[in-house]
Amino acid sequence: MPVQHQKMKKVAEPTVARLSVYLRVLNESLENGERTISSDELARRSGTTAAQVRKDLSAFGTFGKRGLGYSVPELVEALRSILGLQRTWRVALIGAGKIGQALYGYQDFRRQGFHIEAVFDSDPAKIGQKWDGVVVRSERELEAGLAEKSIDIVIVAVPASAAQEVVDRVVRAGVRGILNFAPVQLRVPAGVALKNVNMAVEIEGLSYALASGGARRRVSPVERRSEE
Amino acid sequence: MPVQHQKMKKVAEPTVARLSVYLRVLNESLENGERTISSDELARRSGTTAAQVRKDLSAFGTFGKRGLGYSVPELVEALRSILGLQRTWRVALIGAGKIGQALYGYQDFRRQGFHIEAVFDSDPAKIGQKWDGVVVRSERELEAGLAEKSIDIVIVAVPASAAQEVVDRVVRAGVRGILNFAPVQLRVPAGVALKNVNMAVEIEGLSYALASGGARRRVSPVERRSEE
DNA sequence: ACTTGTTTGTGAATGCTTTCACAAGGAACC
DNA sequence: GGTTCCTTGTGAAAGCATTCACAAACAAGT
Numbered sequence: 001m002p003v004q005h006q007k008m009k010k011v012a013e014p015t016v017a018r019l020s021v022y023l024r025v026l027n028e029s030l031e032n033g034e035r036t037i038s039s040d041e042l043a044r045r046s047g048t049t050a051a052q053v054r055k056d057l058s059a060f061g062t063f064g065k066r067g068l069g070y071s072v073p074e075l076v077e078a079l080r081s082i083l084g085l086q087r088t089w090r091v092a093l094i095g096a097g098k099i100g101q102a103l104y105g106y107q108d109f110r111r112q113g114f115h116i117e118a119v120f121d122s123d124p125a126k127i128g129q130k131w132d133g134v135v136v137r138s139e140r141e142l143e144a145g146l147a148e149k150s151i152d153i154v155i156v157a158v159p160a161s162a163a164q165e166v167v168d169r170v171v172r173a174g175v176r177g178i179l180n181f182a183p184v185q186l187r188v189p190a191g192v193a194l195k196n197v198n199m200a201v202e203i204e205g206l207s208y209a210l211a212s213g214g215a216r217r218r219v220s221p222v223e224r225r226s227e228e
Numbered sequence: 229m230p231v232q233h234q235k236m237k238k239v240a241e242p243t244v245a246r247l248s249v250y251l252r253v254l255n256e257s258l259e260n261g262e263r264t265i266s267s268d269e270l271a272r273r274s275g276t277t278a279a280q281v282r283k284d285l286s287a288f289g290t291f292g293k294r295g296l297g298y299s300v301p302e303l304v305e306a307l308r309s310i311l312g313l314q315r316t317w318r319v320a321l322i323g324a325g326k327i328g329q330a331l332y333g334y335q336d337f338r339r340q341g342f343h344i345e346a347v348f349d350s351d352p353a354k355i356g357q358k359w360d361g362v363v364v365r366s367e368r369e370l371e372a373g374l375a376e377k378s379i380d381i382v383i384v385a386v387p388a389s390a391a392q393e394v395v396d397r398v399v400r401a402g403v404r405g406i407l408n409f410a411p412v413q414l415r416v417p418a419g420v421a422l423k424n425v426n427m428a429v430e431i432e433g434l435s436y437a438l439a440s441g442g443a444r445r446r447v448s449p450v451e452r453r454s455e456e
Numbered sequence: 457a458c459t460t461g462t463t464t465g466t467g468a469a470t471g472c473t474t475t476c477a478c479a480a481g482g483a484a485c486c
Numbered sequence: 487g488g489t490t491c492c493t494t495g496t497g498a499a500a501g502c503a504t505t506c507a508c509a510a511a512c513a514a515g516t
Contacts, residue, residue: 011440012503013433020432024411038463047413050463051505058465066464067512083432084439102330108411108428114435153434177434179427183252183336185275193437195430199407200336202423204248204311205241206381206405207342209421211312212239240473266493278493279475286495294481294494 015056016083021046022053023079029072038069088113089177090150094166095157096121096129096136099181103155104131117149122162139166146173153177160184243284244311249274250281251307257300266297316341317405318378322394323385324349324357324364327409331383332359345377350390367394374401381405388412 025045029037039053046053057063057075060082064070080086091114093100103109104116121127122139129136137145146154154170156163156178163182170178171192178194180186183201188194253273257265267278274281285291285303288310292298308314319342321328331337332344349355350367357364365373374382382398384391384406391410398406399420406422408414411429416422 014503016433016436017429019436020429021413021426023432024428025413040463045413047415049505051507052503054463054465055504062465064464065512066510067462067514069463082436084435085432087439089435089438098330098333102326103427105326106427109431112428112432114431152438153431177438179431179434185249185253185273187275193434195433197425197427197430198249199331199334199425200252200340201245201248202425203337203342203381203407204251204313204340205244205423206407206421207312207317208244208247208310210317210380210405211315242473268493277475279477280473282493282495283474290495292494293483295483295492297493 011059015059018046018048018052018056019079019083022056023076023083023085026072026076026079030076034072036065036069037072037075039064042070085113088115089152091116091153091155092118092120092146092149092151092175093155093157094120094139094142094170095159095181096123096126096131097157100155100157101131103157103181104134114153116155117151118145120145142166142169143173146170146175151175153179156180156182156186158182239287243287246274246276246280246284247307247311249276250284251304251311251313254300254304254307258304262300264293264297265300265303267292270298313341316343317380319344319381319383320346320348320374320377320379320403321383321385322348322367322370322398323383323387323409324351324354324359325385328383328385329359331385331409332362342381344383345379346373348373370394370397371401374398374403379403381407384408384410384414386410 022042025042026037029045039050043050043053054064057070061078063075063078091109093104093116096119100119100121104119109116116134119131119134119136120139120142121136126136127138145151152175154175154177156166156170158166160182163180163184164186167178167180167186167188171188176192178186178188178192180194180196183198186194186196250270253270254265257273267281271278271281282292285298289306291303291306319337321332321344324347328347328349332347337344344362347359347362347364348367348370349364354364355366373379380403382403382405384394384398386394388410391408391412392414395406395408395414395416399416404420406414406416406420408422408424409427411426414422414424
């Protein structure tokens with residue numbers, strides 16, 4: 001059953017994030033050989049509600065069978081199509097420091113079709129290193145490298161102070177998707193998709209929860225305070 | 229000016245996340261020697277609106293001077309107090325793989341008062357390694373280590389398949405704050421604060437934006453599509 | 457073929473968050 | 487001290503996202 005991207009209502013960001021979670025859950029179901037799954041069960045395993053699951057999916061078409069639930073393989077395919085994961089994406093990593101190295105080895109990216117085709121850095125000690133097959137190149141070759149390798153998405157893993165300039169260059173070179181790990185608020189022009197992974201913000205959110213007494217010492221389960 | 233945590237309205241999560249961004253912006257302003265800042269300017273540098281800034285702050289007290297703006301040093305102190313960053317937090321890192329190593333070296337954590345006091349792993353090749361001062365310990369010593377070092381917050385950087393079990397143990401040991409990097413939806417009891425950093429979800433969000441044509445190839449700036 | 461069980465898809469209702477708009481407070485200069 | 491110019495703090499309005507609730511659809515068993 002192919003996905004009908006049908007009337008294409010505008011879809012909210014939280015919805016897309018949840019679809020991604022559903023897909024991860026469903027891939028596991030698939031490996032377990034489960035044929036079908038109900039919105040209720042999918043919700044339970046994804047940390048949301050059945051109604052939410054159904055609403056989320058309903059924005060893209062109708063995938064379930066009443067009285068039965070969803071076909072796991074079909075829903076996996078549908079979600080992969082919706083999320084644009086049926087093709088492979090050509091990715092460049094900018095910044096070959098600790099975080100860059102960790103991301104380079106991150107299997108989940110590769111598994112979902114994100115292939116890191118190029119790595120750039122400004123440190124002469126790093127330039128020329130060979131990371132199983134991919135050579136770390138000088139950031140001076142950035143524009144040339146992006147074009148040469150037809151890069152779709154760039155991962156920014158440089159220090160905060162260098163991030164905006166890198167992004168400006170990358171955008172000028174025509175890249176339309178950026179995943180930013182530097183803890184700064186970046187500016188990109190309209191038409192460029194930008195996502196931030198800001199660990200500092202997250203851990204400070206924990207600090208807030210603990211400090212403001214939202215998380216109790218060891219009390220009976222009365223009030224929930226476990227987020228996302 | 230001390231922070232009056234006043235009537236303590238319940239504060240939304242997005243608000244707390246933005247406070248954390250404001251603080252980062254203000255720290256820079258402080259280094260630049262700026263004395264005051266308007267909600268307008270703070271908003272511009274934080275990627276939000278002036279009204280949002282004022283609403284966010286108003287939940288915690290009144291910090292500004294009409295006609296003048298906010299005192300940068302005072303607001304920095306206020307935010308640090310609100311976010312619970314005036315103390316140091318004792319953190320343990322579980323998982324000494326690539327991601328664990330990257331996080332261990334992440335300066336932003338240390339700078340804001342998050343001190344990694346212990347590292348655990350299950351790999352015999354890693355156990356016993358000394359990471360400038362901190363010895364990597366066996367996960368079998370997890371409970372003992374957490375107690376011994378009075379750990380407040382745990383960072384989970386283990387494979388997805390091991391994450392839930394680790395979290396269960398950590399919670400049983402009394403830890404109330406968890407920062408999870410494993411791409412799974414974890415279950416924690418009420419009273420435990422949990423934050424997820426899910427890079428796979430973020431990059432799939434980019435894939436969606438690019439695939440669904442939300443990000444255009446090279447078109448005049450008509451519609452915004454740069455998120456967060 | 458009918459009946460019983462289940463589970464979806466979806467308008468309507470609720471609950472949150474953000475944006476608007478403006479009165480009130482204060483600075484600065486004459 | 488009065489006047490002008492800014493900028494905050496905040497109710498009210500608008501905009502989004504989640505939850506509710508139920509009719510419609512199908513499976514399965516008799």
